[in-house]
Amino acid sequence: MNFALNRSHFVYPLLTLLLIIFFVTDVCYGTVYIPFSEIWQIMAGIEVSHGNKFIILDFRLPKALTALFAGAALSVSGLVMQTFFRNALAGPYVLGLSSGASLGVALLVMAGSFFGGLLQFGQWGIIIAGLLGSGFVLTMVMAASSRITDSVSLLIIGLMFGSFTSATVSLLQYFSIPELIQSYLFWTFGSLSGIGWEQLGFMIPAVLIGLLLSFSLQKNLNLLLLGENYAVSMGLNLKTTRILIVICCSLLAGVVTSFCGPVAFLGLAVPHLTRGLFRTADHRVLLPATAMLGAALLLFCDICTQVPGKDITLPINALTSLIGAPVVIAIIMKRNQRL
């Protein structure tokens, strides 16, 4: 009956399989060679060597879980933003969300110095800071979008918000002591490997709530496909929807960014890949599919950060950009062709 749903019978299992394969590979493959049999033993609770146990359970496993949830979160937030702003190039970075989160985290870190301890607020503080920061920027962008109809202008506004927050952070650095700057600097590189189990205990629930929230918005997002006017005429409560979208995207993109730093291109590229794969605009299909594809893709990128044969680890942003940039270019070319 529905072409997309038919396709999804076939593609969903494939995606699930891919996800599992990538997850397992990410855990098994790293700088240090650990044989699969040993990994199996470690997971089963048998300790073979302390070093390897640490590597698998406290380094690779959290990293893989981070990639899984962060990939899903960033991609879904990109999808929601693209639908709401009716802009194929919307995404957490372009619309300044990442910068907002970074501003929140920077303010927290530097304000933390006034209260004596760097870890005064702990993980909870980082979440709040990232949430508030990205929520703030997204709200500003939404306010701007109600006045601006031209989609390119909106993107530029998002980029300007991004620049503004980055500049504010730079300024803050001048008034801050070196260690805080150092700490902030580490964060800006973007990394999946710095997350520990304690932090995952916060990040995973936040992402799950964000994802559930986004799924609950599937009908509203479908309505928005025809534009705000039509959506309202079909019963959409625009105000409530806007607020929920802000919360949802802040939870997804804001929290992930405050923990992992800015991770490029995922939110922008994955929704397009999903649409192309499933050939649908229906969010009942797109939301879960984007989450899965995003998770799989980030896991794949994480696997690729390990250059085979060499001991170097590439930064994750390099890989997401390598894959993401061509996708974005392809999108733009394709859109202009149709016109």
Place this chain on the structure above:
Amino acid sequence: MLLVTKDLTTGYSQKKEQVIIHEQLNISLPEGKMVALIGPNGSGKSTLLRTIAGLQKPLSGSVLVDGKNLFSCNNAEKSTLISLVLTDRIEAGYLSVEQVISFGRYPYTGWGGNLSPADWDRIEQAIILCHLERLAKKPFSQLSDGEKQRTMIARAIAQDTPIVVLDEPTAHLDLSYRVEILSLLKQLSRNTNKSIVVATHELDLAMHLADQLWLMPAQHQFFSNIPEELALNGNISDSFNSALVQFDEWSGTFRINRHPTKFIKLTGAGPRAVWTQKALEREGFGIDKKSETEVVLTEEAWCINNETVLTLTALISKAKEMLNEQA
């Protein structure tokens, strides 16, 4: 289900000032009829339309749908009363025609947007009513403009509201589509007993098809009646006549005001006479019984001052020749 306005004043607030466009309107929209909202740009058509559709609050007065105040309903309730067809451009990548139409059922679905068999019935009805059977599974983006417009109308039909409001549905469409759309709307109002309000510039078509015209020649002016009454009352002429254009009460069309300096007497009847007159008038000649230059229609040719020509084009050049000589 009736839509009735009570002392409706439309307008908007601008920097603490209120700009009134229309005051104290008391109009009603009958069931099962098509109403055309006609008026030049800037006369407040859009504002009235948006107010009736529940999108913009009036400055004072109320809009009642079946006795209920439209503006005290929330969006969900409104969506079961009024559906819209707008000029907004739809970027519906990957959406099929059927899917676009199915959106019309959303006011009746749960949070997940899942459609019941009853919903699908309505959708299929809408498809049939708008003659979209062939196109149902096609991607929306591949349709022609006329087909897209029909799809949006089908969506509004699927929404199953007693009132459908359309804003310039024929803008940007070819002539054949324009006729098609307005006829379709008329048909729908009859078949589904819905009240349909169409804002349009197509005065000709509206006068032919609409059951009622809401005429807004300018701000603060409003006339509501059947088209023919408005024509006879002179409302149409008053609203649209200008130095360039005049409403011809005989034909029900607009004629361009010409100021001919040379006159020709035309003898003949039937369509050939009509078109000959049109050609001559276009070339700047006036028709006058008392003129010395006479064109007589013969069975297959024209005779101008006893000279015979075989085509209209030849007639025109001959007429020019002759009358220029005289001058």
Place this chain on the structure above:
Amino acid sequence: MNTYKTVFLLVFLWACGSSTKNGTTTESTEKKVIKPKYARFFQLEVDKNDTALIILNPWKNGQPTQRIQLSGRSAAKSIVPMSTSFYGYLELLGELDKITGIENQDFVYNAQILERVNSGQIKELGESGVISVEMTVRMNPDLLIISGTEILGPNLNKIQQAGLLILNDMDWQEQHPLGKAEWIKVFGLLLGKKEKADSIFGEIEHKYIALCDTLRNRLPEKKANVILGYNYQGTWFMPGGKSYVAQYLADAGAQYPFNTDTSSGSIPLSSELVFKQYSEYPVWLNPGSCRNKKDLLLLDSRYGRFSAFKKSAVYNNNRRSNVKGGNDFWETSPANPHLVLADLVYIFYPQILPDHQLYFYQPLK
């Protein structure tokens, strides 16, 4: 909307309840604190059965920032020095062969270490910010030493979580050359060579002070004026008045224009100012990475107008350096201040040490 509100409230309450708490420290009353003679950022805590090494935080007024239990700890047998500046200490203690990992071999001068890297006995783990967690954890060194900071960064944090000991070496923050050198005692404590470290330091201290005394007695009336540094994109960095470099200069009897300045880092001066006011100074030290006068002129032809240049009194501390950018000055001078001092005294007042051969410094020809 109401369901959303409830959910939000629940999440909020849950999160409030599980925020992390800071650890608290307890203090016993019977502790004896042994402070080093010149170094300011480490000390020993001796308790009834307990000895601990305390590293102090230079950015928080010397508050303790790391506590390493010494009693019951066996000597480290595998070391990863994350900076070349630690090689000097290890060399003096004869512990170079215990090195199993370094950042990378770029900028390394020590031939033995380079050779062991090439033969695979020493692994390159990557710079501090991007150190390979897996390789380091697998290697499991007994001691990892970094140039101390407040923030370890995510990778080092992970490594610490795995249970590895990371020493926050603060010698680079010491303002006195002997304070820097005294950190050899820290290495001695962790490597099981306390006595040897103490004795070596004693010798170095003795030589250093002897030289200072000699100088004081025979200081000529006219003190040598000296400038340091070079022009970089319009800024000329000179050592601050409270930096260890300024201390060296003072101990070597030189007249340094910024010896009253209060910063312990560098002073960013405008190059214009330096060109204008200080180009007449007779001695010029540390002009970047130049090895001869030609290099200097290539960088900026205006350097040729400096008095020190014209009188061939420009000296750089790269006499012992290699083509890969490794410079022994950075590797061994922290542990051997007496060698640096001798060089400086020779540069300023050659008549006081007529037989001295320059070690770290070379004149630019």
